[in-house]
Amino acid sequence: MRRGRPAPTSKDVARVAGVSQSTVSYVMSGKRPISEKTRRIVLEAIDQLTYEPHAGARALAGHRTNVVGLVVPFHNPEAASGLMAFAEEIAVNARDHDYDVLMLTAAEGPAGLARVQRRAMCDAVIVMEVATDDPRAAMARELEMPVIFIGVPDDHDGLHCIDFDFETGALLLVDALADAGCREIAALGWSEERVGLGMNYVPRFRASAEARAAERGVRLRWISAPHTRAGVEGFLDSVLAPAGRSHPGLLTVHSPHDLGAALQQRGLVPGRDLDVVSLCTDVEAEAQPVAPTAVSPQPRDVSRLAMGWLFDLLDNEIPAELRLVEAHLTTRGSVRPLG
Amino acid sequence: MRRGRPAPTSKDVARVAGVSQSTVSYVMSGKRPISEKTRRIVLEAIDQLTYEPHAGARALAGHRTNVVGLVVPFHNPEAASGLMAFAEEIAVNARDHDYDVLMLTAAEGPAGLARVQRRAMCDAVIVMEVATDDPRAAMARELEMPVIFIGVPDDHDGLHCIDFDFETGALLLVDALADAGCREIAALGWSEERVGLGMNYVPRFRASAEARAAERGVRLRWISAPHTRAGVEGFLDSVLAPAGRSHPGLLTVHSPHDLGAALQQRGLVPGRDLDVVSLCTDVEAEAQPVAPTAVSPQPRDVSRLAMGWLFDLLDNEIPAELRLVEAHLTTRGSVRPLG
DNA sequence: CATCTGCGTCGATGCGTATCGACGATGATC
DNA sequence: GATCATCGTCGATACGCATCGACGCAGATG
Numbered sequence: 019m020r021r022g023r024p025a026p027t028s029k030d031v032a033r034v035a036g037v038s039q040s041t042v043s044y045v046m047s048g049k050r051p052i053s054e055k056t057r058r059i060v061l062e063a064i065d066q067l068t069y070e071p072h073a074g075a076r077a078l079a080g081h082r083t084n085v086v087g088l089v090v091p092f093h094n095p096e097a098a099s100g101l102m103a104f105a106e107e108i109a110v111n112a113r114d115h116d117y118d119v120l121m122l123t124a125a126e127g128p129a130g131l132a133r134v135q136r137r138a139m140c141d142a143v144i145v146m147e148v149a150t151d152d153p154r155a156a157m158a159r160e161l162e163m164p165v166i167f168i169g170v171p172d173d174h175d176g177l178h179c180i181d182f183d184f185e186t187g188a189l190l191l192v193d194a195l196a197d198a199g200c201r202e203i204a205a206l207g208w209s210e211e212r213v214g215l216g217m218n219y220v221p222r223f224r225a226s227a228e229a230r231a232a233e234r235g236v237r238l239r240w241i242s243a244p245h246t247r248a249g250v251e252g253f254l255d256s257v258l259a260p261a262g263r264s265h266p267g268l269l270t271v272h273s274p275h276d277l278g279a280a281l282q283q284r285g286l287v288p289g290r291d292l293d294v295v296s297l298c299t300d301v302e303a304e305a306q307p308v309a310p311t312a313v314s315p316q317p318r319d320v321s322r323l324a325m326g327w328l329f330d331l332l333d334n335e336i337p338a339e340l341r342l343v344e345a346h347l348t349t350r351g352s353v354r355p356l357g
Numbered sequence: 358m359r360r361g362r363p364a365p366t367s368k369d370v371a372r373v374a375g376v377s378q379s380t381v382s383y384v385m386s387g388k389r390p391i392s393e394k395t396r397r398i399v400l401e402a403i404d405q406l407t408y409e410p411h412a413g414a415r416a417l418a419g420h421r422t423n424v425v426g427l428v429v430p431f432h433n434p435e436a437a438s439g440l441m442a443f444a445e446e447i448a449v450n451a452r453d454h455d456y457d458v459l460m461l462t463a464a465e466g467p468a469g470l471a472r473v474q475r476r477a478m479c480d481a482v483i484v485m486e487v488a489t490d491d492p493r494a495a496m497a498r499e500l501e502m503p504v505i506f507i508g509v510p511d512d513h514d515g516l517h518c519i520d521f522d523f524e525t526g527a528l529l530l531v532d533a534l535a536d537a538g539c540r541e542i543a544a545l546g547w548s549e550e551r552v553g554l555g556m557n558y559v560p561r562f563r564a565s566a567e568a569r570a571a572e573r574g575v576r577l578r579w580i581s582a583p584h585t586r587a588g589v590e591g592f593l594d595s596v597l598a599p600a601g602r603s604h605p606g607l608l609t610v611h612s613p614h615d616l617g618a619a620l621q622q623r624g625l626v627p628g629r630d631l632d633v634v635s636l637c638t639d640v641e642a643e644a645q646p647v648a649p650t651a652v653s654p655q656p657r658d659v660s661r662l663a664m665g666w667l668f669d670l671l672d673n674e675i676p677a678e679l680r681l682v683e684a685h686l687t688t689r690g691s692v693r694p695l696g
Numbered sequence: 697c698a699t700c701t702g703c704g705t706c707g708a709t710g711c712g713t714a715t716c717g718a719c720g721a722t723g724a725t726c
Numbered sequence: 727g728a729t730c731a732t733c734g735t736c737g738a739t740a741c742g743c744a745t746c747g748a749c750g751c752a753g754a755t756g
Contacts (some may be wrong), residue, residue: 025475027712038736043714050715053734070475074422075712077413078741088460092445098438106431109462118478121427121460123448136364136409138742139457247646279618307586366742377706382744389745392704414742417711477712700755709746715739722733 026067035063046071077138085140086112086328089122089130089154091147097272100299101146104168104317108144111325128157135161142328144168144321148179149216164331166324170218170340178331180324180341184219184297187313187345188226191269191295194311196234198293198353200267203231203238204257207271209245223297227269245274254280258292266292267353270310273298278307288352295353303350310352319343365406374402385410416477424479425451425667428461428469428493430486436611439638440485443507443656447483450664467496474500481667483507483660487518488555503670505663509557509679517670519663519680523558523636526652526684527565530608530634533650535573537632537692539606542570542577543596546610548584562636566608584613593619597631605631606692609649612637617646627691634692642689649691658682 028046032039037060044050045060052060063069077083088108094101109119120140122130124147131154134140141163145154148169158165159176167179195203205227207213213220224240231238241256243249254277257266268288270277273296281288288294288308296303296310303312320343330336367385371378376399383389384399391399402408416422427447429440448458459479461469463486470493473479480502484493487508497504498515506518534542544566546552552559563579570577580595582588593616596605607627609616612635620627627633627647635642635649642651659682669675 025477029712039713040715040737041735044735047714050735051733056734068471068475070472072417072712073476073478074413074416075741076714078411078417078711078743079713079715081714081741083413085459090444090448092441092448094441098441102431102437102440105429105460106462109429109431109460110464113462113465119460120424121444121448121458123445123452125449126452132407133409136407137412138364139412275614276618279615279621282618283622367744368742378743379707379745380705383705386744389705390703395704411742414711415744417713417741418743418745420711420744698756701753703752704750706749707747709744711742711744713741717736717738719736720734723731725730726728 025072026069028069028071031060031063031067031069034067035060081138083139083141084116085118085120086325087120087122087131087134087140087143089124089126089143089145091124094147099301100315100317103299104146104321107318107321108325111322115329128154131157131161131165135163141332142166144324144328147215147217150218150221151216164328166328166331168320168324170222172218174338174340176338178327178336178338180320180327181219181343182315182320183342183345184223184315185226186342187297187315188223189230190313190345190347191297192227192230192234192236192238194295194347194349194353195267195269195293196231196236197356198267199356200293201236202266203236203269204253204266205238205240205269205271206243206245206250206253206274206277207240210242223271245272245276247276247280250274250276250280253277254284258284258286268292268294270294270296271298272296273302273306273310273312275305282307289354293353300348303348308352309350311348311350313345313347316343364411365408367408367410370399370402370406370408373406374399420477422478422480423455424457424459425664426459426461426470426473426479426482428463428465428482428484430463438640439654439656442638443485443660446657446660447664450661454668467493470496470500470504474502480671481505483663483667486554486556489557489560490555503667505667505670507659507663509561511557513677513679515677517666517675517677519659519666519682520558521654521659522681522684523562523654524565525681526636526654527562528569529652529684529686530636531566531569531573531575531577533634533686533688533692534606534608534632535570535575536695537606538695539632540575541605542575542608543592543605544577544579544608544610545582545584545589545592545613545616546579549581562610584611584615586615586619589613589615589619592616593623597623597625607631607633609633609635610637611635612641612645612649612651614644621646628693632692639687642687647691648689650687650689652684652686655682 028042029039031042037056042060045052045057112119131143143165146168148167148171150172152171155171155177167177170179170181208220228238241253243253286292288310294310296312298312299314303309323343367381368378370381381399384391384396451458470482482504485507487506487510489511491510494510494516506516509518509520547559567577580592582592625631633649635651637651638653642648662682
């Protein structure tokens with residue numbers, strides 16, 4: 019950390035290039051035609067001085083910050099790895115468009131959105147982990163800048179929402195087990211703690227799974243248990259108690275690490291002694307002793323699409339809409355082939 | 358998202374309050390004495406208009422952005438939960454000082470630091486996961502704004518570095534085992550992948566552990582194995598092969614989840630059949646079947662101290678220095694009491 | 697009563713960029 | 727050869743705030 023010369027300004031560039039400051043500006047923005055010769059001279063001067071425009075001045079004059087706000091949910095070690103992947107994808111996409119990312123915390127609530135708007139700190143905001151009854155929804159409707167919600171509030175009228183297609187994901191998972199001949203499915207859902215946060219995808223996933231199970235004539239039981247070792251053991255006890263009965267299948271959310279261990283200890287191998295499918299990321303799945311056939315709520319896909327949408331919104335007026343990210347089943351052999 | 362009136366400016370506040378714009382500015386900054394009466398009138402106007410200063414204009418005129426850059430390392434699912442805790446603490450501390458956080462990715466490298474400096478996007482930067490031979494070190498020395506490194510490059514002359522005191526942590530862990538009467542310690546270190554990234558704490562921790570082991574007359578073996586189920590099994594095989602020998606102790610880094618399961622499967626209970634200590638966060642420790650006595654590389658403490666230091670640096674010229682965060686041993690009963 | 701000292705406020709200016717209107721030069725058109 | 731559109735560039739201005747110098751007014755001092 020040392021004192022150096024002040025950063026070069028566009029005026030400096032203009033002087034070096036022998037043109038006016040406004041010409042430098044037009045070279046950078048391309049908003050007016052510039053002769054090839056002038057353009058080259060200016061670009062050379064920019065290069066030579068390693069000039070970069072002052073972000074504050076640019077925001078002041080141009081009413082654009084080239085920054086997107088990202089409201090990150092904290093206190094969630096369970097999904098931390100997914101969140102990091104999400105944030106990384108956001109950041110990388112932003113840089114590709116010469117945008118930066120301002121990290122905001124969910125702790126600020128709706129007021130945080132109002133703040134960044136009034137202070138003109140960013141051009142748009144992405145809000146992660148939106149709850150069914152999220153107070154930020156009302157605020158988002160009032161804002162003058164685009165807001166994209168990851169997740170779907172009950173009343174999402176007038177909001178730009180995007181989420182993984184948990185409903186189709188549920189269908190795929192139930193079908194995978196039903197196709198293998200399962201007559202009963204035991205499901206280990208999200209932890210109570212997560213459910214309490216009111217995430218919309220919880221009931222959506224569940225309702226969809228139940229509907230499809232009913233269609234297929236399969237009995238589906240949701241078993242409430244914490245994702246701890248003890249919780250998993252309890253889950254297995256209650257599922258496997260009527261042993262050797264009618265071909266049970268397991269459906270788990272987040273593929274708790276202890277489940278693999280608990281099965282192993284009981285000498286049960288998924289794909290041999292029982293069928294297991296999971297809703298979890300590929301990383302989570304591969305970490306299991308026997309990687310489960312699974313649907314992944316593609317965090318990277320969601321954020322990439324969200325960013326694409328966002329940049330579109332910055333330039334064009336697009337009506338509010340709910341977008342879903344396609345669900346795919348990845349077969350990994352934790353389900354017995356039929357017959 | 359709707360069109361509304363333009364955001365109020367300090368001039369609007371001045372008009373409402375019946376004072377000049379500069380008076381409004383001085384009320385907000387406190388850099389000149391203001392009578393209590395005027396102050397109240399102005400604050401009321403600010404409140405009434407829900408005025409907030411334009412960040413760009415403020416940065417342009419005041420040469421201060423009230424933003425800190427945070428360079429986040431990605432591609433690290435292993436430590437994702439620790440990183441999130443770290444980032445959260447940074448963000449919360451920043452907001453306490455009316456600062457915001459700009460999220461930068463390590464992918465930009467040293468150029469990223471130069472960029473935010475020249476564009477005047479933040480007043481200081483925190484760099485996470487600094488490697489032994491980090492190219493950002495040289496860049497940091499050239500920058501005119503404070504840079505705090507989390508981690509210690511080999512040549513950290515002229516740099517502000519802070520890190521957990523891994524050396525003392527190693528002493529505490531080795532002592533815990535030696536005090537329990539262990540004559541041999543098998544250590545499972547960081548994954549090869551992590552070591553390849555050149556993190557300074559890896560050799561520091563290891564050398565310190567070895568030195569203390571030698572002092573205590575304990576044999577310390579580092580065993581290289583991936584943190585997978587198979588890797589852990591191999592580790593245990595090579596450690597426990599000469600069964601019932603001379604009271605072996607296990608020292609693990611990051612407390613791989615599979616270790617607890619593998620021990621359980623072999624019918625071995627830490628604190629009864631063998632001694633286990635770990636270098637891992639409290640969250641990781643509590644997630645184990647038998648929570649190990651451990652030293653936690655307090656991510657929250659490190660980031661809190663880093664932010665305190667940073668705000669100090671913004672106001673005062675402080676010579677470069679290496680600061681270490683105190684290590685503590687948390688006893689959890691995975692080590693047999695002596696005798 | 698004249699002078700001095702602070703305190704509290706105002707006006708003016710600058711920060712670096714984007715953008716608008718103006719204008720000279722160039723080539724096309726009749 | 728005169729007229730006209732088009733292209734490329736310039737100068738001036740606005741953006742919203744922080745800061746500096748100036749100034750008026752109070753009370754204190756001789």
